[in-house]
Amino acid sequence: MYRFKFYYKDGTNEISSFGLENPENLYYDFDGLIDWNEYYSFDELKPTTHEVLEVAMRAYKGFYKDFDRIEIINDVNNEVIDYINEGDLIHINLKRQKIIQELAKEELKEKNRKKEPVELNYSFKVYYKDGSSEIKGSAININSLLYCLDEYLDNEIYDLKDNMSTGDILRVAADLYGKKFNCCLVEIINNKTKEVIDYIDVDTNK
Numbered sequence: 644m645y646r647f648k649f650y651y652k653d654g655t656n657e658i659s660s661f662g663l664e665n666p667e668n669l670y671y672d673f674d675g676l677i678d679w680n681e682y683y684s685f686d687e688l689k690p691t692t693h694e695v696l697e698v699a700m701r702a703y704k705g706f707y708k709d710f711d712r713i714e715i716i717n718d719v720n721n722e723v724i725d726y727i728n729e730g731d732l733i734h735i736n737l738k739r740q741k742i743i744q745e746l747a748k749e750e751l752k753e754k755n756r757k758k759e760p761v762e763l764n765y766s767f768k769v770y771y772k773d774g775s776s777e778i779k780g781s782a783i784n785i786n787s788l789l790y791c792l793d794e795y796l797d798n799e800i801y802d803l804k805d806n807m808s809t810g811d812i813l814r815v816a817a818d819l820y821g822k823k824f825n826c827c828l829v830e831i832i833n834n835k836t837k838e839v840i841d842y843i844d845v846d847t848n849k
Contacts, residue, residue, distance in 0.1 A: 645669060645724065647699060650712035658718060659707070666692045666715050666724050669699075676702040680746040684739050694736060696727040763834060767791060769820050770828040779820060785831060785840065788812060795819040809841035814848060821845040 644662030647669060651657070660672040669692075670685045677698060690698075692715050699713050711729040716722060763781035765788060770776045780791025789803055789812060796819070803815070809831055816829050830842040843849065 644718050645715055646718050647672070648714040648716045649703070649707055649710045650714075651707075652709045652711055655708075657707075658716070662718060667695060669715060670695050673698060673702050676706065678743075680743045680750065681739075683746055684742040687742050688736075688739055690736075690739075692725040693727065694734070694739075696725055697733050700727055700729070700731075700733075765840070766832055766834055767816055767820070768830040768832050769824060769826040770830075771825070772827050779824075781834065785809060785812065788831065789815070792816060792819055795823055810843070813841055813843035817843045817845045817848060 644664060645666040646658050646662050647660040648656060648658045660669060663669055663671065667689055670682070670690055673682055681698070696713055696715065703710070703713075712726060714726040715724040717724060762783065764783060765785050766781040767779045767788060768776055769779050780788060782788045782791060786806060789807070792815060813829055813831060820826050820829055827845050828842060829845060831840040832838065833840060
């Protein structure tokens with residue numbers, strides 16, 4: 644198995660890190676110690692042992708005692724596979740930098756996407772016998788309106804499935820809303836245009 648061996652400035656040394664069968668995979672030990680985009684870049688472009696050591700030199704600063712040398716060793720026979728000393732020239736892997744930049748762009752896109760408001764395009768609108776009305780639930784698409792009924796289902800059993808017709812959705816809504824709120828009419832409306840997509844009379848179920 645391959646591990647990192649640290650040489651501390653106080654003259655002591657220590658073998659640390661996970662033991663792995665592939666020395667290039669010792670970057671797994673950096674989990675949580677370096678930027679995630681850099682960490683994930685190693686999955687796309689496998690590092691050399693020396694690149695792993697270059698990253699280790701900064702990743703472990705402050706994590707262990709002050710050290711000035713790191714080796715990758717075979718802990719079975721103590722063979723030194725590669726090493727780096729404090730102050731050694733650090734090489735820049737341009738291919739890796741490009742991958743990290745692309746990953747950062749994707750991360751930013753994902754963050755911006757999550758910030759975008761979700762448009763709830765459709766709603767149930769219920770009417771009461773006194774002439775008043777109110778919106779009872781909204782969703783991105785018509786079929787998702789079924790999720791607005793979850794809190795009223797209790798022990799009722801309905802054959803709910805994807806791609807139900809508006810009529811079937813309204814029959815479930817009329818049954819639940821009719822029992823809970825004593826309403827007389829339920830509509831599915833388009834929130835933007837106020838268009839009535841479909842409706843049902845609670846008493847006649849039509």
